[in-house]
Amino acid sequence: MKIISNCFLIFSIALITASCRWDGRTHATTDSLSVRQEQPDEKRKIQDHLGLYVSKDYEKSAEGYDWVSVRITVISQDSLAIQVRSRDDMKKPTCTLDAKADKTGEGSYRIKLQYGTAILSLGNNSINIRPESTKDEAGLAFPCSGGATIAGTYKKV
Numbered sequence: 001m002k003i004i005s006n007c008f009l010i011f012s013i014a015l016i017t018a019s020c021r022w023d024g025r026t027h028a029t030t031d032s033l034s035v036r037q038e039q040p041d042e043k044r045k046i047q048d049h050l051g052l053y054v055s056k057d058y059e060k061s062a063e064g065y066d067w068v069s070v071r072i073t074v075i076s077q078d079s080l081a082i083q084v085r086s087r088d089d090m091k092k093p094t095c096t097l098d099a100k101a102d103k104t105g106e107g108s109y110r111i112k113l114q115y116g117t118a119i120l121s122l123g124n125n126s127i128n129i130r131p132e133s134t135k136d137e138a139g140l141a142f143p144c145s146g147g148a149t150i151a152g153t154y155k156k157v
Contacts, residue, residue: 046074049107049122053154061087068095070127070154078103082111082120084143084150095150097143115139118150125156 050072058067071083084097101109107122110132116139117132129151131137141149 046077046080049127050074051156053127053156055152055154058155058157064090066091066094066148068148068150068152068154070129070150072127075100080109080120086144086148094146094148095144097150113139113142115142126153127156128153 053070053072055068057065058069061067066087068084068086071085073081073083075081080101080103082097082099082101084095084099086093086095097113099111099113101111101120104110104119109120109122111118111120111129113136116136118129118136118140119132121128121130129140131140131151137149137151140151141147143150
């Protein structure tokens, strides 16, 4: 009986000692800290690309040239909202599109259109919209009239 009492006493002391070391919280490892540090960098990268972009003809807008703008906003970490609008101050707009772009890779997003798929590539102060394949070229013209297309390179303003 004395042996059982001594074993119980040793077990109780060991249990109390172990419970004093554990505070109920999980401690971060080096790996989890590096993941947490990457998230703000990724968010900053996305934030750098938000805003308004315009086609090259925007510089000639005073001369009456038609131009197209693309506004990018965040939906989620892996999705962007894309709004394409053409000039509407002097004539009827030729391009109008509201779409969602889903991330496919670093700086690359896929836009599913009614009649095709476009790829949005984020660059330094510019974006590029191009068809995913040659069969998608006509789909990029669908949101526009008069032979225009949303395909092209746009500069940030």
